[in-house]
Amino acid sequence: xxxxxxxxxxxxxxxxxxxxxxxxxxxxxxxxxxxxxxxxxxxxxxxxxxxxxxxxxxxxxxxxxxxxxxxxxxxxxxxxxxxxx
Numbered sequence: 001x002x003x004x005x006x007x008x009x010x011x012x013x014x015x016x017x018x019x020x021x022x023x024x025x026x027x028x029x030x031x032x033x034x035x036x037x038x039x040x041x042x043x044x045x046x047x048x049x050x051x052x053x054x055x056x057x058x059x060x061x062x063x064x065x066x067x068x069x070x071x072x073x074x075x076x077x078x079x080x081x082x083x084x085x
Contacts, residue, residue, distance in 0.1 A: 006042070006079040010035060012072045023066065031058055038076070041085055051085065052077050 004012075013035060017028065034054050041051070059073040 004075065004079075006038075006076065006083060009072060009076045009079055010038065013069065013076065016066070016069045016072065023062070023069075027058065027061060030054070034058065038080070038085075052080055055080075 013031070017023065017031070023031070034051060037051055055073050055077050059070040059077070062070040062073065
């Protein structure tokens with residue numbers, strides 16, 4: 001099985017949130033901001049600075065309540081690292 005692309009992983013995060021996951025508003029807002037930062041970086045309009053640490057913090061926060069989301073966030077972190085972001 002091939003590794004998912006960063007776009008596929010971001011799609012998974014958006015889908016998880018769209019399914020109405022009970023994510024507290026503060027975390028949902030922070031996650032939205034981080035995803036926008038990543039998308040801007042991929043579009044050549046940002047640097048992606050400090051994205052991985054913020055994602056890791058969110059993954060830790062979601063580990064107990066949303067383990068699938070936490071795992072996807074860690075995959076995004078890995079993909080960003082491989083892309084040099």
